[in-house]
Amino acid sequence: MAAVILRCDANTLRRWDYRAAVEHVAESGTVFERWRLGFCADIRPGTEAWVLLQGGNDIGSGLIGHGFVASEPYQAAAEADPDATDWFIAVAFDALLPLGEHLRPSTLGHAIPGIRWAGATGPSLVAMPPSSEPVLRRLWRDYGPTTADPAEVAAGTLPPGAVSNVQVNRYERDPDARRACLAFHGTSCAACGFSFESTYGGSGAGAVAVHHVVPPAMLDSAYQLDPIADLIPLCHNCHAVAHGVTQPRSVSELRSIISAFGHMRGEVLSDLALQAQDDARRILEGGQA
Template sequence: MAAVVLGWNPATAFGAGPGRTDFAAAAATVDSTGLFGTRWRVGRGQRLDLGTDVWLFAQGRHGRGLLGHGIVASAPQPGAALPARLGLLAGIVFDLLLTPGDALPAELLTASVPDLNWNAVRSTGTIVPAQAQASLRSAWASYLRSLPVPEGWQGAVDPTIPLPGSMPQDTLRQVAVNRFEHDPDAVQRCVAFHGTSCAACGLSMQQIYGPAGAEYIQVHHIVPPAAIGPDYVLDPVSDLLPMCPNCHAMSHRGAPDPYTPAELRQMLASSAGPRRAPNPLPGAVATPDQLSALADAERLREAPENRREAAEDRREAEQIMNPRPNTQ
């Protein structure tokens, strides 16, 4: 799929036509909602298919560099506020807009993406050569990872969400997600109350992956979508539950409503799936010795014959260690 770079001077208005605004307002909208839609003037002969990747390139004395990413949401067409001879208006939806001072510098782009002439980017759009798209995505993703994670970004809660622009649009698919499950404040309050173990299977990511999994867990919204009205107010404690990625994904396979944690536990039990590893210290990682001791204790509790054998072994050991005195 094609990709295009749109040149923009930060000293001018952002967008064109009915969506024209200032950049600060557009960036604030992206921060609060995740998206900002506007119209953009493109060349008459410019073909931009729906879903085409759009990169925003800042120009002028304010500092040149990549400033944002979006996609084409509506094909170029004539606009009432723009004579056809001057170009067409394309609908663009931006999913990331950096502050001008945080743009990926043009010098780095020239070095890492030499197949595109960054000194000749047009405001009406410059097509990114096919051989340059991979290097552009790589440079963009690496640069974004070097910046602090934006507060409130969904990826701060769910790291499986790719960075905007890091993957081609045709490798992604639209997934309807519950916005409450990606609300950082709601997630934090839910985990603070319920802890970081999965409410369905009991899995602790730290217990499995060690320090890398510490405090990581997804959350699941248990209220069926049909029950959510316009006046609905989220209660992070009663409406959200921590779930590991596996159980969370399975819960959303329920139809018409998601599977409940109880239903997931029943599935696990009926399928004889892996049992939860015992953990004697809630919120901590058990040592191998502790797990071995608990496993031995579990076997003794479940098998009566083992209990008898263990008792006989103890008696024999006591007789060897403490032999009865000879009274003859």
């Protein structure tokens, strides 16, 4: 199924405790919510979902959130009548706008005129035309939430010149390109194999960085990104080392560095660790472990 719009009104937001959900997403990156459909929809996990606030209220109407469907439709006790059942889905929201900062119906209607963005609340779930999806994603990038990089040091905490920054280009921060890259390559570091999710569980989901293999200086105005060929996942350590020189290091260079310096000076290594390092070196040289 194509991306969907989840329609709601002010009463739904109050029952949801929307302000708490906004804070949770800002802190952890994701919040899961049960979403009432009212009917059994043909929708699958992984479907992209947008939240549209509609109806007459003192908050206003507009697009307020983005996420992905996290479950098949299921029946559960209805909120208004515990003896009755209703249809629900679980939704993982990765971006929610504070009330009052939503994308206005006038902006949405000008860019995508084929959808009713304002007025009385309609069906709780509406499928989007596929041609409208990239337009809506661009609008969300232009007018939606701005997220700070948690690895960056806040301005003013150190004297000027005391902080060295890892330089990344805009392709490494593009959410759609990042999503396509990780869907193809997975979420483990392409250089060292580190997995945030394997180490930290759910708390590490989404923490891996995405690295652009072509130096920004080599890109011109006609460049078109291929997120599969041009982007790779890297842990933040490998990403920092890759960008630590004028000409960014390749994945092969990173692997060679790791193989050559797989331990710290003065560290006592076990026979197993030494054997693993030798095996890694033979693999890199084209031999067999």
